[in-house]
Amino acid sequence: MFLAIRELSFARLRFALMGAVIALIAVLMVMLSGLSVGLVRDGVSGLQNLPVTSFAFAHDVQRDSAFSRSVVDLSAVDEWSAQPGVAEAAPFGNTLVNTRTDRGTEIDLALFGVQPDSFLSPSVSQGERLGTEDGIVVSPTALDAGLRMGDTVTIDRLGTRLRVVGVTEQQDTFGHVDVAYVPLAAWQAIKSGTAPGTALPQRAATEITAVAVRADDGKSVDLSAGDTAAGTESLTLKESYGASPGYTAETTTLQLIQGFLYAISALVAGAFFAVWAIQRKPEVAVLRALGASTGWVLRDALTQALVLLAAAVAVGVGIGLALGALITGSGIPFALSMPSISAAGVGLVVLGLIGAGAAVIRITSVDPATALGGNR
Amino acid sequence: MSSRPAPTASTASADDAPERLGLVMRAVSLRHGNAAETVQALDDVDLTVRPGELAAVVGPSGAGKSSLLAVAGGLARPDHGTVTVAGQDMTVPSRRTRTELRRRHVGFVFQSGNLLPALTAADQLRLPLRLGPRSQRSGRDPLELLADVGMADKAGRRPHQLSGGERQRVGIARALVTEPSVLLVDEPTAALDRARSHEIVQLLAHEARQRSVAVVMVTHDHDVLQYCDTVYEMVDGKLAASS
Ligand SMILES: Nc1ncnc2c1ncn2[C@@H]1O[C@H](COP(=O)(O)OP(=O)(O)O)[C@@H](O)[C@H]1O
Numbered sequence: 001m002f003l004a005i006r007e008l009s010f011a012r013l014r015f016a017l018m019g020a021v022i023a024l025i026a027v028l029m030v031m032l033s034g035l036s037v038g039l040v041r042d043g044v045s046g047l048q049n050l051p052v053t054s055f056a057f058a059h060d061v062q063r064d065s066a067f068s069r070s071v072v073d074l075s076a077v078d079e080w081s082a083q084p085g086v087a088e089a090a091p092f093g094n095t096l097v098n099t100r101t102d103r104g105t106e107i108d109l110a111l112f113g114v115q116p117d118s119f120l121s122p123s124v125s126q127g128e129r130l131g132t133e134d135g136i137v138v139s140p141t142a143l144d145a146g147l148r149m150g151d152t153v154t155i156d157r158l159g160t161r162l163r164v165v166g167v168t169e170q171q172d173t174f175g176h177v178d179v180a181y182v183p184l185a186a187w188q189a190i191k192s193g194t195a196p197g198t199a200l201p202q203r204a205a206t207e208i209t210a211v212a213v214r215a216d217d218g219k220s221v222d223l224s225a226g227d228t229a230a231g232t233e234s235l236t237l238k239e240s241y242g243a244s245p246g247y248t249a250e251t252t253t254l255q256l257i258q259g260f261l262y263a264i265s266a267l268v269a270g271a272f273f274a275v276w277a278i279q280r281k282p283e284v285a286v287l288r289a290l291g292a293s294t295g296w297v298l299r300d301a302l303t304q305a306l307v308l309l310a311a312a313v314a315v316g317v318g319i320g321l322a323l324g325a326l327i328t329g330s331g332i333p334f335a336l337s338m339p340s341i342s343a344a345g346v347g348l349v350v351l352g353l354i355g356a357g358a359a360v361i362r363i364t365s366v367d368p369a370t371a372l373g374g375n376r
Numbered sequence: 377m378s379s380r381p382a383p384t385a386s387t388a389s390a391d392d393a394p395e396r397l398g399l400v401m402r403a404v405s406l407r408h409g410n411a412a413e414t415v416q417a418l419d420d421v422d423l424t425v426r427p428g429e430l431a432a433v434v435g436p437s438g439a440g441k442s443s444l445l446a447v448a449g450g451l452a453r454p455d456h457g458t459v460t461v462a463g464q465d466m467t468v469p470s471r472r473t474r475t476e477l478r479r480r481h482v483g484f485v486f487q488s489g490n491l492l493p494a495l496t497a498a499d500q501l502r503l504p505l506r507l508g509p510r511s512q513r514s515g516r517d518p519l520e521l522l523a524d525v526g527m528a529d530k531a532g533r534r535p536h537q538l539s540g541g542e543r544q545r546v547g548i549a550r551a552l553v554t555e556p557s558v559l560l561v562d563e564p565t566a567a568l569d570r571a572r573s574h575e576i577v578q579l580l581a582h583e584a585r586q587r588s589v590a591v592v593m594v595t596h597d598h599d600v601l602q603y604c605d606t607v608y609e610m611v612d613g614k615l616a617a618s619s
């Protein structure tokens with residue numbers, strides 16, 4: 001520490017340049033974190049907010065598009081209710097529709113068809129809960145998009161009219177589209193393309209997208225046993241995120257970029273400290289000749305790297321948070337999540353330290369005899 | 377001295393011969409290089425320097441003078457022979473032990489001072505006191521010692537703000553701050569003018585006597601030998617007393 005901090009302040013310009021690079025990487029990291037949390041929220045917050053532990057989809061359904069392709073018979077709900085460890089099971093329907101209000105505002109909605117008296121029926125922050133035949137409860141983000149309480153929306157082509165009776169408590173989106181909870185019967189009519197005023201075909205009345213299952217608190221359900229009994233294929237709630245449109249592609253892209261940033265920060269720190277270590281070789285020889293142990297020299301060098309990295313990452317995260325606060329709420333899917341940002345910050349410091357450590361380890365090979373006026 | 381002193385004999389008892397507290401080298405040989413090309417840097421060297429004695433070693437370039445200091449201070453291990461400083465064996469295989477012995481008993485003064493660029497003169501002296509474990513951090517007061525070498529008013533300066541002679545004074549003070557038994561000095565006047573060279577060697581002679589330190593000074597400079605108690609000549613790795 002004694003030498004490390006004095007060197008930091010003596011060569012402050014050089015260290016500041018290096019610190020600036022790391023700080024910029026930290027800014028980028030905060031932006032990416034905000035973007036990925038924002039995208040996840042935009043993509044699957046509707047699912048995240050459901051009091052559900054798993055979904056039972058149709059057997060052999062394609063996993064990445066299970067919500068749009070799966071068709072399950074209503075009878076599977078009873079099968080699942082009877083499974084050990086299951087607290088509740090309820091039918092769940094899912095369809096994306098294009099609608100327009102009577103004022104001409106176009107708005108896309110992700111319809112979640114649920115039975116109004118089931119555990120899936122959402123609580124509301126304003127208006128009333130699901131109940132009336134054509135009443136829908138929408139995400140508050142739909143209000144930002146131009147929808148109002150009491151509005152009536154008409155589904156394109158089909159002509160079905162739905163009335164906004166309530167608003168959920170927090171952002172509910174699915175595949176970047178605002179969620180609208182709709183009574184299961186109305187959802188079945190829309191899904192089967194039944195025009196208003198026409199009787200619902202017999203078959204459509206027994207078809208749902210999936211069985212939503214809630215396990216008893218603290219218990220886990222034997223999903224494969226339930227699947228065998230009900231002829232379904234279960235995904236846990238988390239696994240079902242991957243079945244939301246675009247989710248897997250978006251998250252893997254962002255994770256890839258973040259991974260590259262970690263690697264870049266380790267390499268930048270490694271390259272900087274490698275050059276620094278080579279320049280310091282004569283100094284290290286003097287230190288060793290004065291009686292500094294290898295451990296002392298290494299500790300000093302790593303402390304220096306740690307102080308530099310931690311300070312640079314702190315500055316970068318600070319700038320990133322300030323920029324993020326400006327972006328939040330500007331329409332870009334962006335959300336600052338402290339756990340995710342802290343993890344990224346710690347990750348940057350640790351990887352930088354590994355890079356620096358790999359570089360400074362070479363000073364242990366310095367021959368202290370080179371401190372003498374050698375003749376070679 | 378026929379047998380090696382016990383490695384634990386760190387303090388002198390009344391019947392210790394005085395040279396045991398200084399530097400004793402017996403039949404020391406050192407080869408540099410690989411199988412293809414070797415240089416006999418030290419060839420059967422005997423050297424005893426008592427506390428308070430300033431010994432000079434002169435000789436042409438490549439004679440092995442720096443190698444002598446390296447072996448005396450435990451920076452290199454000789455192929456044969458014994459080396460003790462304050463009664464401690466400086467040829468033990470463990471690098472860690474030699475480093476610790478060096479920290480406690482040996483002071484080095486280098487050709488051009490070899491100060492650390494980031495440290496002020498006062499911090500140059502504080503550094504050696506911080507290299508060991510907390511319990512071993514005793515030594516002389518850095519500011520007092522700087523005053524002793526005539527650098528009281530420049531304690532806050534960094535090496536690039538000091539002249540060559542001033543740097544060398546700080547280097548000498550740094551080597552003395554841990555109160556070593558032996559001071560090993562490699563061409564301290566190589567970068568200095570005549571007047572400055574005399575001052576530096578006088579300072580070394582003064583400190584050696586005042587503090588009872590055994591000093592070995594390698595030099596090219598025959599001009600300063602008048603201040604030395606003994607003069608040795610080194611040629612092709614062989615050390616001999618000079619007339
Ligand atoms: N690490 C080394 N490897 C190979 N040869 C060396 C090494 N150190 C010194 N030598 C050789 O050993 C001899 C003595 O060197 P040195 O002790 O530096 O002499 P001096 O200080 O008297 O000029 C020289 O011939 C030098 O080239």
Ligand SMILES: [Mg+2]
Nearest residue numbers: 373374375442
């Ligand atoms: Mg030399």
